[in-house]
Amino acid sequence: MADPNVNESVRQQHLIDETLELLVTYYGGVLSEEELDQKMNLLLHAIDVARRSHDGQFRRSGEPYIFHPLRVAHLAARNWMDFDSICAAMLHDVVEDTPVTLAEIEKDFGYKIAFLINGLTKADDEHLSREALRNQTYRRQLLTAIEDVRALCLKFWDRIDNLQTIKALAPEKQRLIAEETERIYVPLALRLGMGYVASELDALSLAVLEPDSYEEYQKTLASLRVTMQPWLRQIRGRIINTLESYKLSVHVNDRWRSFSLLAARAVHRGFPKLYTMEIDVGRTMDAYVALGLLHGMFPPIPGKLEDHLTVPSPHGYQALHTTVQADQYRMRVEITTHKLARFNRSGVLAPGFDFHEARFQELVKTLLEGNASVVDVERLRLATSNVRVYTPTGADRVLPEGSSVLDFAFEIHEELGLHAQYGMVNGKHRGLDFHLMDGDQVEIIRSAEPEVRSKWLEWAITSKALNSIRRYLRNHPAEKPVPAKTAPEGAEKSAGGDA
Numbered sequence: 001m002a003d004p005n006v007n008e009s010v011r012q013q014h015l016i017d018e019t020l021e022l023l024v025t026y027y028g029g030v031l032s033e034e035e036l037d038q039k040m041n042l043l044l045h046a047i048d049v050a051r052r053s054h055d056g057q058f059r060r061s062g063e064p065y066i067f068h069p070l071r072v073a074h075l076a077a078r079n080w081m082d083f084d085s086i087c088a089a090m091l092h093d094v095v096e097d098t099p100v101t102l103a104e105i106e107k108d109f110g111y112k113i114a115f116l117i118n119g120l121t122k123a124d125d126e127h128l129s130r131e132a133l134r135n136q137t138y139r140r141q142l143l144t145a146i147e148d149v150r151a152l153c154l155k156f157w158d159r160i161d162n163l164q165t166i167k168a169l170a171p172e173k174q175r176l177i178a179e180e181t182e183r184i185y186v187p188l189a190l191r192l193g194m195g196y197v198a199s200e201l202d203a204l205s206l207a208v209l210e211p212d213s214y215e216e217y218q219k220t221l222a223s224l225r226v227t228m229q230p231w232l233r234q235i236r237g238r239i240i241n242t243l244e245s246y247k248l249s250v251h252v253n254d255r256w257r258s259f260s261l262l263a264a265r266a267v268h269r270g271f272p273k274l275y276t277m278e279i280d281v282g283r284t285m286d287a288y289v290a291l292g293l294l295h296g297m298f299p300p301i302p303g304k305l306e307d308h309l310t311v312p313s314p315h316g317y318q319a320l321h322t323t324v325q326a327d328q329y330r331m332r333v334e335i336t337t338h339k340l341a342r343f344n345r346s347g348v349l350a351p352g353f354d355f356h357e358a359r360f361q362e363l364v365k366t367l368l369e370g371n372a373s374v375v376d377v378e379r380l381r382l383a384t385s386n387v388r389v390y391t392p393t394g395a396d397r398v399l400p401e402g403s404s405v406l407d408f409a410f411e412i413h414e415e416l417g418l419h420a421q422y423g424m425v426n427g428k429h430r431g432l433d434f435h436l437m438d439g440d441q442v443e444i445i446r447s448a449e450p451e452v453r454s455k456w457l458e459w460a461i462t463s464k465a466l467n468s469i470r471r472y473l474r475n476h477p478a479e480k481p482v483p484a485k486t487a488p489e490g491a492e493k494s495a496g497g498d499a
Contacts, residue, residue, distance in 0.1 A: 008064060015070040016047060019086065019391065022077040037084040046087040046109065053098040060168035068161060069093060075157035079197075079346040085150050088116035096121045112148075119144025119151035125494070138184060142364045149360065152188060153349055155196050159185055163204035178208035191360060193347025195317055203258040208393055213264045220267050221256055221274060228271060235326055239279070242293055248286050251338065253278040272330040279335045284309055287335045291320050298324035309336070311388075317344050324405060362463045387438040392461060399436065402461055406432040409444045410465035419446040433459040452476070 020040065028036060044395035050069050057065035073089035076116040081089075087109055094100045095117055102121075106114035123136035159181055166174050182205050189198035207214040236252050243250040255276045257263045266273040281290050287309060319336035342350040390396050391410060395409050405425065410417030410430075423430045424443040436442065452472045460466050 002041070004324055008067075012066065015067075015074050019070075019074050019077045021405065022074075023086065026077075026080060027082065042109065043083055043087055043090070046090040046113075049100070049108070049359065050094060050213045053094045053100050057097065059165065061165060062499050063165075063167075065093075065097075068165075071161045072088045072154070072157045075160060076154060079153070079157075080342070080349045080351060081150065081153065083321060084112050085112075085116065085154060087113050087170070088150075089154055091117055092120045092154065107199075115144065115148060116151045116154060119148070120154055134180075146361050146364050149192065149348055153194075156185060156189055156201065160197075160200055160204065163201070163208070166204075166208065174208045178205040181205040182209070186453075189347075193317070193343065193353060194349070196345050196346070197347070199258040199260070202260055206259055206261065210261070210264070214259050215316060217259050217264050224271060224274060225256060226334070228275070231329070232277075235331070236277070236378075238297065239277075239294065240295060243279075243281070243290055246289065246293065248290060249282040249338075250290070251280040253280070272332065276332045276334055278341070279333060280338050280340060280341045281335065284337055289319055289338060290335050294322070294335070298326045298331075299363055301330060309340075316397060319344060367462060372412070387436055387440075389436050389438070389440045389442055392441060392443050400461060403436055404432060404461070405430055405436065405442060405444070405461050406456060406459050407462045407465045408436060408442050411462065412444065414464075414468050416444055416446060417465060418450040418472060419448075421445050421447040421451065432456070464476055 006458070020043070023040075023043070024036070027039075031039065047070075051066055054065040054069070059065055059068065069090045069092060072092065073086045076085055076089045091105060091109070092148055095102050095105060098358070099220040102114055102118055105117055119141055121140075123133050123140060132457040141152060141155060158178075162177065163181065166177065169177075178363075181201050186198050186201050186205070189195075189201060203214075232254065240250055240252055255278050257274045257276070263274070279294075281287050293423060301323040308317055308319055308321065319334040321332070321334055323330055323332050325331075336344065339352065342354045347353060387401050387403065388396050388398050389403075391412070397408065399407055399411060405423035406417065406420060408423070409420040420432055422445050423434065425434060425436065425440050425446065427441075448474065452469060454473060456469045457466065460469060
């Protein structure tokens, strides 16, 4: 009979070897041989410390604890995280669950790794309730993310592994973890351009919260995949042969829709709603060539073409989306480049991704304003969906869904926001509290003097607007009556292209 300890050692070594191989692949070409050796030795030391620290510890499932940090490190390495991050992933539970202190970690591994681990460590205070401790933990994670967003990304991998192995926990504990993931971590992953991560977190959480729907969905999907594979194999072959005949470097992936509440409602519509073919090519120009060739092979469905190569989606997703009539089936297709496919998968972590760090930091600071023990989860939820609106000159601005005319004014310029009186939305008069829709054109009509009111705090949702309004009200405490939302006589329009 096989020795289980031998099997466990083989599994551990397999995870370690794959993690090291990924790191060498990603960073071997940019580091000198000496630097690579130093970083490899530091990671091997981190693995050794984690093994010794967690020796004799087991998860509720009976599995040796060391497998958890090994899997988290492996997930992090698969998504382009660097050596410091992988070391932190290996050690992320050492301070929380073993006698090793953060000071000892900093002494052995340096400030950066210790800083990341501190951001992943739960708050601990015997005088606080469980809920207060949970909020303090959120705040610590978000404050750490302001300085180093890698800490938040490591938390995603940690949570994914916990959700994948959650069945050993009590049902109520499972539900609490899943609800927390839905409220906090899914929106944050979307905010970092990590759509695939958000989908995975969402599906794993809903598997706990909606187990019957999840099981039914998975059975339907499994059956459909078996049924469609022969046809898909033929279609893939035709597409690859056609694109390669035009000298395009092409890679084709099948993507079956992850479980979500929307997916569950669409499941009865079958293949067209549950499958997407991903086509990756070498260059942006090749993507448009591939689109033309695809439409030459299969008739496109009118109104289904979206170009997010030239205008990325609000969360940074970059691809051409189309739906074609491929023989007897409608089929959704996404075409992008090999490089942009990495962006679409890993967002902020992918090399070269255009991460608007200042905007993210601004959002996080807003979430932490007000009550020192509570994170503004509702504002986080609103910030995960965006709308794109336009000035009269055609310049675009991306705002959180639910943004008002007032938010738009402050997005253009603080002075315009302070002097805003009302807006012209698509040529129609609208009050400052009017909620904007995707594609709206907005012009701000301004007054000669600021007319800021405390009521404005209820109309705005962006941190830029809220911070400016609060600052003005602190410096100008005397408040006049709130003016009517009609265009006053003599109001002047904003100058030039400001709005």
